[in-house]
Amino acid sequence: MSLHAESMYEISLTEGLGPVKFGMSPGIVKSLLGSELCYEDWMGGNLENFLYYKGLLIGFCGEIDDHPTDSSLVCMFLVKTSHPLSLWGQKISNAKMEDIESLLKVKAIKCKLLQSGVLQCVDQELQFLFDSDGHLDEVYFAFKYS
Structure with a gap:
């Protein structure tokens, strides 16, 4: 399952974005969205706390090395409206x-x-x-x- 531009995704302030839920580990997010990250200019720099996909930044808190670790948890989203x-x-x-x-x-x-x-x-x-x-x-x- 991945975020596709043609699918509508519900923003839930208590649950997350579509299939990606607050509290998920990076491994679970990658199993849902894929492990291929996609950087875009609007994302800026210093993305060590994030997984990044087309039109989407997923932020993690908890244990962070130079990237989210298995102990990190999804805690934020920044999503472009290229996704419905x-x-x-x-x-x-x-x-x-x-x-x-x-x-x-x-x-x-x-x-x-x-x-x-x-x-x-x-x-x-x-x-x-x-x-x-x-x-x-x-x-x-x-x-x-x-």
């Missing part, structure tokens, strides 16, 4: 900022617009980044382990 995405059952891949703000309001989630143009949720690890046309480009979400 939904949040709370609503398709968001081509959403505008107003659409995302309305969806968050329905869920009573407070957010603020940062100077960088990022829509940041106040009480959760959830951010929405928009392109120059005002459409959703990336979604960041994470799970905090105690």
Whole structure:
């Protein structure tokens, strides 16, 4: 199983992204998505805490050497809207900022617009980044382990 551009993937703030769940080891993620990593320029540098696939960064916490180890756990995602995405059952891949703000309001989630143009949720690890046309480009979400 892998993330394919034609399949819709549900973002769950408590579970993860599609088949990849918070708390999974790198080995399980690779068994789901493949071990072939795909670097893209938008990902930046210093990716030692990540597995990276087309349009997707999966971050790990816990034991990290120069890459996630078997003791590392999935704790965050940064996903591009080249993957069809939904949040709370609503398709968001081509959403505008107003659409995302309305969806968050329905869920009573407070957010603020940062100077960088990022829509940041106040009480959760959830951010929405928009392109120059005002459409959703990336979604960041994470799970905090105690």
